[in-house]
Amino acid sequence: MRIIVSGGGTGGHIYPAITIIRALKARVPEAEFLYVGTRRGLEADIVPKEGLPFATIDLQGFERHITLDNLRRAGKALVGVGKAARLVRKFRPDAAIGTGGYVCGPILLAASLAGVPTLIQEQNVVPGITNKLLSRFVTKIATGTEEAMRHFPAAKTVCTGNPIRSEVLTARREDGLKAYGFSGDRRVVLVSGGSRGARAINRAMVGVLKAAQHHAEVQFLLATGKGEYEAECARLKDAGVDLAAAPHIKVVPYLYDMPQAQAMADLAVFRAGATGLAELTARGIPAILVPYPYAAENHQEHNARALEEAGAARMILDRDLSSERLASVLTELLSEPEKLAQMAAASRRLGRPEAAADIAELVLSIAAR
Template identity: 65%
Template sequence: MKIIISGGGTGGHIYPALTIMRTIEEKYPDTSFLYVGTHKGLEADIIPKENIPFATVDIQGFKRSLSPANFVRAGLAAVGVAKAMNVVRKFKPDAVIGTGGYVCGPVLMAASMLGIPTLIQEQNVVPGITNKILAKFVTRIAAGTPEAEKHFPAGKVICTGNPIRKAVLTATREEGAKAFGFDPAKKTVLISGGSRGARSINNAMVDVLVEAAKQREVQYLHVTGKMDYEDIIGHLAEKGVNLAETPNIKVEPYLYNMPQAMAMADLVVYRAGATGLAELTARGIPAILIPYPYAAENHQEHNARALEAAGAAKVILNRELKSDILQITLQELLADDAKLASMAAASKSLGKPQAAEDIAQMVIDMTQGRKTK
């Protein structure tokens, strides 16, 4: 079996793609894969390190307002479809999967035009424009949330949940604490703005960490993203925080072992990307969510509000985020064990740890249906 998978831009599109690939591979070890992304996206760094064949189709998303730039991008999109057509024809896949990002558009469109079974995996509560367009052409749609189903043709869509790495489920609290030099008996907060970081969260956390350095009952692991790391370290030093002498605080630019970090977390401060939330709910971790305000269709706030409505999270909008507000919210939750336990149970009830298995089976069913025709 031969599969093309496409997803680009952020880890939220790439890691689900890798999880689906690994799950298919477990069922059919002889499967050949080709990953199609862009040369500028994070996939250009991650996928070659995974020893997966990688091809690029470069495309830019359209602006939401009328703009002359959209005419240029429309031309690039047409070129992208033509290049994607060549990639698909050369590889001759049995199915093509898209997990998000603009690059999925030309790749899945080309495959659909060639009569190859296609599947899009929609991670968010509100789909972006690319997947709304593709929904008319693809064979099947795997929705990450029940709320997303209403945006797609009923005969094509199934709510599977979002795929998560197996390591997210198997990592233990003790392993996580050991990996980061923390005490597994102490409450631990994980802070991450996603694979690229989040400046507003990073800046708000500086004063929180200054106070944490004085009180040490709670442990903090703050993942800043590579862009802001040096600045945050510098701001902490200016405020008198010597991290070498503060064992309850760790600041990292990026984590390659995020499953271990989540395994020891009693509470997280996160953006509201769909993949991150899928991992949190699979483990049942309470969250303070600060949605990225410029996400397409404002999908991160919709994602966050769904968890808040279920009792699994507290939401602070980015425009309202300040150190004192974040500090108060953290203190209130960390001081209330019953509240944390209730949020954890609500989070766990939303999790779909079998999502990758279900999506992999959808893909396999599509390819078998094609072979029997």
């Protein structure tokens, strides 16, 4: 069996694709894969490290208004469609999978036109333009949420949930506590703005940590993002926060083992990317969500609102975020164990830990036609 996979630009498109590939390999060990991305996206670094064959198409996303640069990008897109068709003809896949990003468009379109069974996996509550267009051509659509189903043809759409790494479920709380020197009898708040960090969240955390440094009953792990780490440490120092004297507060540039950190978290402060939310709900972690305001189609706010309406999270819009507001919500939730437990239960009900396996079975079912 030969399967072509495409997803690029951000980790939110790449890691679900890799997770689906792993689930397929577990079922069909002899399966061959070709991952198609771009040279500029994170996939150019991540995918080869997974030991997967990797091919590229030279594409860029379009700006949302008419420009000369868009005309040049349109020319590249036409060339990209031609290359995608050649890749499909040469690889001769039994199925093609797209997990988002503009690079998926040419590959899945070329595969569909060649009669290859195709599947797109939509992570967000509100789909992006690429997947909306592809939905007319593909064989099946796997959505991460029930809300997303209304944007696609009902006959070909299945809600599977979003695929998550197996490590998310197997990571142990005690290992996380040991790694960061935290106590097992106090709550842990995990704060992360994603792999690159979130300046708005980091700045709001300065006031929170200033107040928390003298109150060790709650432990904090803040991942600032590599580009923000030095600036955040300087802001904390200027605010009078002495991290060396507060072992219950840890500030790191990047979490190389996010599942381990999630395993010990009693509450999370996160952006609202679909992959991060899938991991939180799989573990049943209540959250305070601060959606990234410039995400395409404002999808992060829609993602966050869905969790809030389900009782699994509280949302603070980026424009409303401040140290005072964040501290207020943290204090409210941490001082009411029953409310936190209810949120955890609501989060767990939303979790779909079996999503990758279900998507893999869906791919195998269309490939067998």
